[in-house]
Amino acid sequence: MTQPFYVSPEQLMKDRADFARKGIARGRSVVVLQYRDGIVFVGENPSQALHKISEIYDRIGFAAVGRYNEFENLRIAGVRLADMRGYAYDRRDVTGRGLANAYAQTLGTIFSSGGEKPYEVEIFVAEVGDDASSDQVYRLTYDGSVADVQGHAVMGGQSDKVDAYLSEHYTAGLELDAVIRLATTALGQDTVTDNGGVARTVEASALEVAVLDRTRSQPRKFKRLPDGAVAASLQG
Amino acid sequence: MLPEGYLSTGGTSFADFLAQQAPQLLPSQGTNGAGTDLSGVTHGTTIVAATFADGVVMAGDRRATMGNVIAQRDIQKVFPTDEYSCVGIAGTAGLAVEMTRLFRVELEHYEKIEGATLSTDGKANRLATLIRGNLGMAMQGLAVVPLFAAYDLHQGAGRIFAFDVTGNKNEERTFHSVGSGSTFARGSLKKLYRENMSETDAVTAVVQALYDAADDDSATGGPDVARRIFPLISVITADGYRAWPQEQTAQVADTVIAARMSAPDGPTAPLS
Numbered sequence: 001m002t003q004p005f006y007v008s009p010e011q012l013m014k015d016r017a018d019f020a021r022k023g024i025a026r027g028r029s030v031v032v033l034q035y036r037d038g039i040v041f042v043g044e045n046p047s048q049a050l051h052k053i054s055e056i057y058d059r060i061g062f063a064a065v066g067r068y069n070e071f072e073n074l075r076i077a078g079v080r081l082a083d084m085r086g087y088a089y090d091r092r093d094v095t096g097r098g099l100a101n102a103y104a105q106t107l108g109t110i111f112s113s114g115g116e117k118p119y120e121v122e123i124f125v126a127e128v129g130d131d132a133s134s135d136q137v138y139r140l141t142y143d144g145s146v147a148d149v150q151g152h153a154v155m156g157g158q159s160d161k162v163d164a165y166l167s168e169h170y171t172a173g174l175e176l177d178a179v180i181r182l183a184t185t186a187l188g189q190d191t192v193t194d195n196g197g198v199a200r201t202v203e204a205s206a207l208e209v210a211v212l213d214r215t216r217s218q219p220r221k222f223k224r225l226p227d228g229a230v231a232a233s234l235q236g
Numbered sequence: 237m238l239p240e241g242y243l244s245t246g247g248t249s250f251a252d253f254l255a256q257q258a259p260q261l262l263p264s265q266g267t268n269g270a271g272t273d274l275s276g277v278t279h280g281t282t283i284v285a286a287t288f289a290d291g292v293v294m295a296g297d298r299r300a301t302m303g304n305v306i307a308q309r310d311i312q313k314v315f316p317t318d319e320y321s322c323v324g325i326a327g328t329a330g331l332a333v334e335m336t337r338l339f340r341v342e343l344e345h346y347e348k349i350e351g352a353t354l355s356t357d358g359k360a361n362r363l364a365t366l367i368r369g370n371l372g373m374a375m376q377g378l379a380v381v382p383l384f385a386a387y388d389l390h391q392g393a394g395r396i397f398a399f400d401v402t403g404n405k406n407e408e409r410t411f412h413s414v415g416s417g418s419t420f421a422r423g424s425l426k427k428l429y430r431e432n433m434s435e436t437d438a439v440t441a442v443v444q445a446l447y448d449a450a451d452d453d454s455a456t457g458g459p460d461v462a463r464r465i466f467p468l469i470s471v472i473t474a475d476g477y478r479a480w481p482q483e484q485t486a487q488v489a490d491t492v493i494a495a496r497m498s499a500p501d502g503p504t505a506p507l508s
Contacts, residue, residue: 055348077242079348083250087341088261105237218319220344 016111016118020142023120024066029157029187030124031166032063032149034135035179038128038213038221042183044157045208053210055222057082057094059128061212065156066121066142074103074123091219096127100138100146108144118142122155128212128221132172158190165189180209180233204231250345251338251366263334264370274377275303280313280332282417282449282456283324285385285396286429287410288438291473292385292394295442296324297417297450298465299457309457310465318343319476321359321386326415328378331370335380339363356388360397360405368403375401383414387472394472411441417449417456424448427505436488439469439480443492444502459489 030043030052041053041063052071053063056078064071078099086094103123111118123140137149152170154163165186174182184207188199209225216223225233241257254261278300285294296313299306314324315333317340325332342362347353354362363384370380384397396408411429413421424445433441443459446467450458459466466489469480496502 049351051351054351073243073245074238076246076349077238079345080242080250080253081238083341083345083348084254084258087250087254087337088258102238106243109237 013112017143020111020118020120024122024142024156025158027065027156029154029159029162029190030063030065031152031154031162031183031186032124032126032137033152033166033170033174033179033183034132034137034150034172035174035176036132037176037215038211039126039135039137040176040179040183040209040211041124041126042180042187043208044187044202044206046206051208053208053224055210055220056099056125057086058091058219059212059221060094060096060099061124061126061128061210061222063124063126064121067119070119071121071123074106074119074121077106078103078125096125096136096138100125100140103140104144104146106144107140107142111143124149124153124155126212128214130214154186161189161192162186176211177233177236180230181236184234204234209233248346248349249362250342251362251369253345254338262369263331263338263366264373277378278302278307278329279455280311280326280329280415282413282415282421282446282453283313283326283383284413284418284421284425284442284445284449285324285383285408285411286425286433286438286442287394287396288433288435290394290435291387291471292396293435293438293442294322294324294383294385294470294472295439295446295467297446297457297467298460299455300329301455306457309460309463312468314468314470315340316470316477316479317359318347318353320353320389320472321356321384322470322472322477323363324383324385324414325380326382326418327380328373331373331378332380332382335366335370336382339366342366355390356386356395359386360384360407363397364399364403364405366403367399367401371402381414383412385470385472387474387476389474392474413445413449415456417446417453420452421445421449421456424502428503435471435473439471439485440488440492442469443467443485443488447492447496448502459493461493 028044032041043052045052056062082094126137129135139147139149152166184202188202191197191200207230209230211223212221283296294314298310300308300311315336316322323336379401386395388395396412398406398412411425428441449456466485469485471478
């Protein structure tokens with residue numbers, strides 16, 4: 001008679017976490033930064049059709065890295081949740097915090113339930129406020145943990161190198177053009193190595209950029225920047 | 237935790253999603269008013285719309301009636317539904333406002349899920365479907381008759397769509413009106429409308445038309461000079477939706493009223 005192998009819960013969770021982390025590190029990074037008029041998402045994404053960054057609601061944006069079909073599923077669920085809540089109550093009752101909580105619980109349940117494989121995704125949920133101090137950015141990881149982010153954050157790809165560059169160069173209250181330039185330079189840092197690898201230049205056409213701009217007169221603050229506008233920002 | 241239905245694959249329509257997940261929230265749900273007294277139901281009255289050189293203008297009077305009583309003097313009956321469209325409502329106010337809210341979410345939901353906006357005809361067809369969903373209520377006397385106006389980015393022109401309670405869609409190239417005072421407003425616009433008017437001229441024409449509707453229809457409110465309540469004007473051009481500021485509308489309304497002091501029936505058209 002065969003005995004089932006015993007795997008300790010610690011080992012099981014570690015294996016699942018390693019699996020998810022590997023999947024997430026394979027792609028390119030996405031950064032989120034606060035600037036003077038709101039929040040900007042910058043990601044490297046050669047595809048014009050498959051977005052990593054999208055609108056959830058009036059003041060709420062979404063960015064993700066990892067497996068496309070998994071985060072697309074979460075994005076659509078988020079849009080449904082937000083639209084349902086805004087329709088049943090009022091548009092003001094849709095909050096980034098509520099959405100981050102729903103995502104956290106969903107990711108957490110999938111991660112710790114034995115049957116399914118964990119989602120290989122990381123997510124930013126950002127909500128732009130009336131001023132910079134009321135902006136909220138949440139970072140959600142594959143295991144359902146949530147972190148409140150201030151100023152700037154990176155996920156996916158070689159995120160430590162990009163993050164190190166941003167920590168060194170980021171200051172609060174930057175203009176949009178400046179912050180897009182900073183983010184683009186930071187994204188190119190993933191090829192830097194101790195043994196002589198140098199930063200690469202990321203072209204405007206390879207970037208996906210969107211803002212939550214609190215100065216927009218419409219109730220919907222999310223706006224995707226076309227390639228031309230991104231190129232203009234990069235030239236400064 | 238996100239409920240199962242939220243994570244499942246599905247369509248792009250919010251109304252369909254609502255019907256699956258929370259059918260009690262649909263505008264036409266949960267009432268059976270057969271044979272009931274409708275005198276306590278609030279009705280919105282007259283909406284007019286006209287195309288002009290750069291787009292389309294829509295205006296609504298501010299009166300809501302409940303039987304013979306004026307229920308509200310400053311009701312809003314024209315609502316933006318996305319950046320390039322708006323809906324004006326006549327008929328049962330409660331259902332119409334809810335349907336417009338649903339329509340707005342419907343357009344936005346599609347845009348967010350698909351990453352592209354619906355075509356103008358697609359939007360009008362969706363609205364027709366929502367209206368048809370209310371047919372049961374309409375047959376019991378709770379009709380909703382919206383007027384839909386949009387700027388079509390492909391055609392580069394303003395467009396107007398009218399509907400009946402069964403969802404029959406009817407495009408008007410020039411001008412149209414719905415609601416209790418619509419007969420008079422249409423007659424008025426027929427004489428005042430010109431091809432390729434300027435925005436200010438188009439606004440003046442619709443304010444004149446609403447004045448004529450209020451003149452002959454007891455349920456349509458004219459400009460309320462004492463309370464300074466004037467029609468709500470929405471303009472949609474290639475730059476998107478814009479509501480006219482009240483001070484500007486007040487100026488147009490004051491000019492119209494001043495002219496009516498000497499000619500109460502308004503401007504006259506040449507005989508031939």
